[in-house]
Amino acid sequence: MDWEPPVRVGTSVHEHLRAKILTGELPPGARLAVPALAKQLGVSRSPVRDAVLQLVREGLAIEEFNRGAVVYLPPQPALVSLYHAREALEGMAARLAASSISDATLADLDAVLTEHESIDPDDFHRHIDLDARFHRQIRDAAASPVLIRMLEEIQGQVIVAMRSTNLSGGVHRATADHRAILDALTQHDPDAAEAAARNHISRLTGILEQGGEAAQ
Amino acid sequence: MDWEPPVRVGTSVHEHLRAKILTGELPPGARLAVPALAKQLGVSRSPVRDAVLQLVREGLAIEEFNRGAVVYLPPQPALVSLYHAREALEGMAARLAASSISDATLADLDAVLTEHESIDPDDFHRHIDLDARFHRQIRDAAASPVLIRMLEEIQGQVIVAMRSTNLSGGVHRATADHRAILDALTQHDPDAAEAAARNHISRLTGILEQGGEAAQ
DNA sequence: ACATGCAACACTGCATGCAATGTTAGAAAC
DNA sequence: GTTTCTAACATTGCATGCAGTGTTGCATGT
Numbered sequence: 001m002d003w004e005p006p007v008r009v010g011t012s013v014h015e016h017l018r019a020k021i022l023t024g025e026l027p028p029g030a031r032l033a034v035p036a037l038a039k040q041l042g043v044s045r046s047p048v049r050d051a052v053l054q055l056v057r058e059g060l061a062i063e064e065f066n067r068g069a070v071v072y073l074p075p076q077p078a079l080v081s082l083y084h085a086r087e088a089l090e091g092m093a094a095r096l097a098a099s100s101i102s103d104a105t106l107a108d109l110d111a112v113l114t115e116h117e118s119i120d121p122d123d124f125h126r127h128i129d130l131d132a133r134f135h136r137q138i139r140d141a142a143a144s145p146v147l148i149r150m151l152e153e154i155q156g157q158v159i160v161a162m163r164s165t166n167l168s169g170g171v172h173r174a175t176a177d178h179r180a181i182l183d184a185l186t187q188h189d190p191d192a193a194e195a196a197a198r199n200h201i202s203r204l205t206g207i208l209e210q211g212g213e214a215a216q
Numbered sequence: 217m218d219w220e221p222p223v224r225v226g227t228s229v230h231e232h233l234r235a236k237i238l239t240g241e242l243p244p245g246a247r248l249a250v251p252a253l254a255k256q257l258g259v260s261r262s263p264v265r266d267a268v269l270q271l272v273r274e275g276l277a278i279e280e281f282n283r284g285a286v287v288y289l290p291p292q293p294a295l296v297s298l299y300h301a302r303e304a305l306e307g308m309a310a311r312l313a314a315s316s317i318s319d320a321t322l323a324d325l326d327a328v329l330t331e332h333e334s335i336d337p338d339d340f341h342r343h344i345d346l347d348a349r350f351h352r353q354i355r356d357a358a359a360s361p362v363l364i365r366m367l368e369e370i371q372g373q374v375i376v377a378m379r380s381t382n383l384s385g386g387v388h389r390a391t392a393d394h395r396a397i398l399d400a401l402t403q404h405d406p407d408a409a410e411a412a413a414r415n416h417i418s419r420l421t422g423i424l425e426q427g428g429e430a431a432q
Numbered sequence: 433a434c435a436t437g438c439a440a441c442a443c444t445g446c447a448t449g450c451a452a453t454g455t456t457a458g459a460a461a462c
Numbered sequence: 463g464t465t466t467c468t469a470a471c472a473t474t475g476c477a478t479g480c481a482g483t484g485t486t487g488c489a490t491g492t
Contacts, residue, residue: 006483008445033473044447049475050269057273059362066454066474081360084308088363092304144297146275147304150366222453224475249443260477265445282444282484434492441486448479455472462465 010047013037014054021060021071022159028073032061059157073164074157080208082161086154087201089147090135094181094197097141098190105141106186109134113178121171128162134178138185138197169204177203226263229253230270237276237287238375244289248277275373289380290373296424298377302370303417305363306351310397310413313357314406321357322402325350329394337387344378350394354401354413385423393419 017037020026032055038048052069055061059082062072074082116130132155139151161167177200184192233253236242248271254264268285271277275298278288290298332346348371355367377383393416400408 006445010445035473046446046448050266050445053266054273057270063474066452066472068473078361081362084312084360085305085362085366088304088308089301092300096300144300145294146297146301146370150301154362222475226475251443262476262478266475279444282442282482284443436489436491438489439487442484444481444483446480446482449477451474451476453472453474456468456470458468458470460465460467462463 008047009043010050013041013043013047014051016041017051017055018058018060018156021055022156024160024163026071028071028160028164030071031068032070033068058153060160071160073160076208079161079165079167080205082154082157083201083205083208085150086158087198087205089151089154090138090201091194091198093139093142093144093147093151094185095190095194096144096147097138098185098188098193100143101141101185101188105137106182109137109182109185112137113175113182116171116178117175119171127171127174128159131162131174131178132159138181141185167204167208169207173203174200224263225259226266229257229259229263230267232257233267233271234274234276234372237271238372240376240379242287244287244376244380246287247284248286249284274369276376287376289376292424295377295381295383296421298370298373299417299421299424301366302374303414303421305367305370306354306417307410307414309355309358309360309363309367310401311406311410312360312363313354314401314404314409316359317357317401317404321353322398325353325398325401328353329391329398332387332394333391335387343387343390344375347378347390347394348375354397357401383420383424385420389419390416 017026017032026032032052034045034048034052037052038045041048052061056063056069059074060072061069063069112130112133116127116134119126119130121127135151135155139148139155142148177196181193181196181200184196233242233248242248248268250261250264250268253268254261257264268277272279272285275290276288277285279285328346328349332343332350335342335346337343351367351371355364355371358364393412397409397412397416400412
C-alpha cells in the first residue's frame with residue numbers, strides 16, 4: 001500500500017507564509033523574524049527557519065544580514081529578468097497544453113475569462129486574482145512537473161509585483177490577450193498558443209522596461 | 217562600505233555535495249544521511265540538513281521517508297519535462313545573449329567548441345564537461361539573474377542524467393548544433409540564436425522520448 | 433532451509449541552548 | 463538641539479537533545 005509521509009510542520013509554515021505574502025497580508029518590506037513567527041505560530045524556530053529559507057530561495061523574501069528576512073519586491077531590472085523567464089516558460093506551457101488540454105479545462109478557462117471580461121476595470125484585486133487563475137490553469141494543463149514547479153515560483157513573484165506596481169497593462173488588454181491564448185488552445189494549435197502566450201508576456205515586459213507606469 | 221555576509225557552513229556543505237553529485241562521485245542512489253555526512257565533514261547536523269534539503273528542492277536528491285535522502289536520477293518522463301523547460305529557457309538565454317554577447321565571450325565559446333569538435337567521440341567524460349561549459353557560458357552571457365538561476369538548476373540535473381544515460385545524441389551532432397548556435401550568436405541574431413538553441417534541445421528531447429538509446 | 437519475531441540500530445524532524453553580531457534607544461556631553 | 467557613547471536587546475547560524483518511526487539482522491522455531 002502506498003504511504004503518504006506525515007505532514008511536516010515546516011511545510012505548513014511555508015505554505016502559511018507564502019499565502020500571506022501572495023494575498024498582500026505580508027507586503028514587501030514586512031519582516032520575517034524567525035523567533036517572532038515561531039512564537040506567533042506556536043512552533044519552535046527550526047521549522048520556521050526552514051520555511052523562511054525556502055521563501056528566500058523562491059525569491060519571495062530576501063535576507064537582511066543579522067536582521068532577519070523581509071518580504072521582497074524585486075527592483076525593476078530583476079522583474080525584467082523574471083519576465084523573460086516567464087515568457088519562455090509560459091510559452092512552452094501553452095504549447096504543451098494545446099496538445100493535451102481537455103474540453104473540461106477549456107470550459108473552465110472560458111468561465112474564468114468570461115468573468116474576467118466583465119469585471120469593473122478598476123477592481124485590481126479581482127483582476128489580479130482572475131489573471132492568476134487563468135495562468136495557473138494553463139500551467140497545470142501543461143502537465144509537465146518541472147515546468148509547473150518553475151512557473152509556480154515565477155507566478156508567485158508576479159502576483160507580489162502586480163500588487164505593488166502597475167504592470168497589469170490594463171484589464172482590457174489582458175483579457176484580449178487571454179482570449180487569443182484560449183482561442184489557440186481551443187483549436188489545439190501549439191504554435192499559435194505559444195505565440196499568443198509569449199506575445200502576452202512580452203507586451204508586459206515592454207511596459208515594464210518603459211517604467212511600469214503604462215497601466216490602464 | 218559594502219559588507220559581504222560571512223560564509224555560512226550550510227552553503228559550503230551544499231556546494232560540496234552538489235559538486236560531488238555533478239562529478240559522479242556521488243552517483244544516483246548514493247545515500248545522503250545527515251548524521252553520517254555531518255560526522256564525515258566535521259560539522260553539526262543543522263547545516264548538513266539545510267544543504268540536503270536544498271539538494272532535494274533542486275531536484276538532485278529525493279527523500280526516502282525516514283531513511284534519509286538519496287541522489288536522484290529522474291525517471292524518463294520527468295526528464296522529458298525537464299527538457300521541455302530546458303528548451304524554453306535555453307532558447308530565451310540564447311536570444312538574450314545574442315544581443316549583448318561580447319567578442320571576448322564569443323572567442324571563449326569558439327575555443328570551447330573547437331576543442332569539443334576535436335575530442336575522441338568515445339570520451340564521454342570530456343564530452344559532458346565541454347558540453348556543460350558551452351551551455352554554461354551562453355547561460356551566463358544572457359545576464360539575466362532569474363534565467364541563470366533556473367538554468368543552473370536544470371543544467372545540474374542534465375549533467376547527472378547525461379552521466380547515467382545515453383542522451384548526448386552523439387558528440388558530432390552536438391558540436392554541429394553548438395556550431396549553429398554560435399554562428400547565430402556571432403551574427404547577433406536573436407531569432408536565429410533562439411531557434412538554433414531550441415532545435416538543439418528539442419532534438420535531444422526527441423531522443424529521450426524514443427528511449428534515450430540513440431547516442432553515438 | 434526457511435519463515436517469524438524481536439531487539440538493537442539509524443535516521444528524521446522538531447525543540448532548545450549558545451556565542452557572535454548587528455540594532456536601537458536613551459543618557460550624557462557639547 | 464544635536465551628536466556620541468553605551469548598554470540592553472534582538473536575531474542569526476550552528477550545536478545538540480529527544481521522541482517517533484522505519485530498517486536490519488540475528489536468534490529461534492518449525
